[in-house]
Amino acid sequence: MIFSLTAGSSGSGDARFVARLPLALSPGLVLQIPNGKYLAPGSSMGIQIEKLHYGYAVTLGPFSTSKEAEEALSRLRAAALWSAIELSIGLQYPTENGDIQLSDQPTAISENTQHIGATTGWTFIDGHYDAQKALIIPDDKRLASLELGKPQLVSSIPINLFLEKFEEALSFEKLGQIAIDEKLKLAIEVAMSHRFEVSERAQFIALVTSLEALLPDAPVSDVSRKAITEAIHLIKKSREQYEKDSRESRDLERLLSQVKSLERESIGERLQNFVEASTKRHPTLGSYEVIGLEIRSTYNLRSKLLHQGHIPSEQLVSKLEFLRAFVPKLLRLLFIEASNSN
Incomplete structure (x- = not known):
């Protein structure tokens, strides 16, 4: 498929806005969505997911103002990170918002868009948007959704469980704290991106880098x-x-x-101190002394890999196994901690 053009809004009713966030899952994962769309049963938030030709889109709304929808879109991004942590999946989404392309005058349904008219009853289209962009959709407008072709992803996650995690995150009283915490968001994005990597060395580097993204500056003594x-x-x-x-x-x-x-502590030192402090606050992660030493040796191994291009495979496998278990647990606890902070 070169591109797909489908109806991208309700196209009727009073002025209202919907937050829309496209998602891509890591290779080997797919959501089985009955009839192409799924509304969480009993949802009071109006959260819905739809299958695109390639990937998915989660929507939330409607809202009476675009500002409310923009705030909801920020919360959707934070909820996506929570879902990725909870389900241990690779998940990507646009970090910037796209634009709706509205026509100066409504465009009549043509041969290329007659299938949209057949399914919606529209005789005109008010504009269009890129299906792979995060958007605030004026849902009362008659909009076409344009999706360009690209390699398809495959997988199996129960759709009710997937949206359940979104709703769980959206119920956090201070989810907005995550939406503005750029370092934590980046750390989660980088950590979950390791599931898009085939190479174990690339996975290892991504997981260590995700921890490095959390570090504050720390001056020396x-x-x-x-x-x-x-x-x-x-x-x-x-x-x-x-x-x-x-x-x-x-x-x-x-x-x-x-x-x-040298006026700042070395990354290895800061990383060990940060993880030890986090583990002290969250003892379920394990002994802060043991974890701290493990993180320091893991970072040293990462430096060796980057500088020499090779490390013994048994060391790589051992450290990667540790990181795959530890990093999501740490990020989950930091997410909860940040969403409960004042």
Whole structure:
């Protein structure tokens, strides 16, 4: 299929807006959706999922204003991350919103769109949108949904369980805290993306990187900062004896940049401290001392892999097994913690 053009809105009634978030699942996963659409039974939120030719789209609404729908779209993104953690699946969605392309004048149903008219009763179309974009849909408009062809994904997850996780997340009182927590969102996105990778080495790097995305900046101790300041002063003084654009001056400028970077704790140190602190708050993760040492050795192994291009396969398998179990548990607890914070 090169592209698909289908009805993308209700196209009637009072002005109202629907939040729509397309989803792609990792290879090997598919949702079995009866009749192509599924509305969660007894849902008071109006959450619905539909099957596209390639992938899916979750909708929430309707809402009386576009602002309400935009807020709902942010919550849908956060709910998607929760579902990915809870179901241990790879899940991707657009991080930016797309636009509805409205025509200056309604376009009459033509030969290319007569199938839309046959199923909806429309004689005109007000505009269209890209099915793979996150959108706020003016549902009263007659809109066509355009989906471009791409490789198909396959799988099996009970659809009721999938939407159940969305509803569970949407019921969190402070889900909006997740919607604005860019570091946590990125960490979850990167962690779940490892399920799109075929290579175990790529999976390993993605999972370690997801933890790195959580780290705050951490300055070194006062005594270390004092020593670094003295070193910076000496390098600057040495640089003064060379012409500005000389090779020697550029070498010392690079050295100066490297020394300045020492004003922050190393990533390995910060990672160990962060995970130990998180494990202390959430003892169900295990012994903070044991976990901290495991994380530090895992990060060191990741550095070795990136710098040397190879690590022993038995070490890779062992660390990857640890990360696959630990990272989703940690992210789940941090998600709950953030959604309950003030």
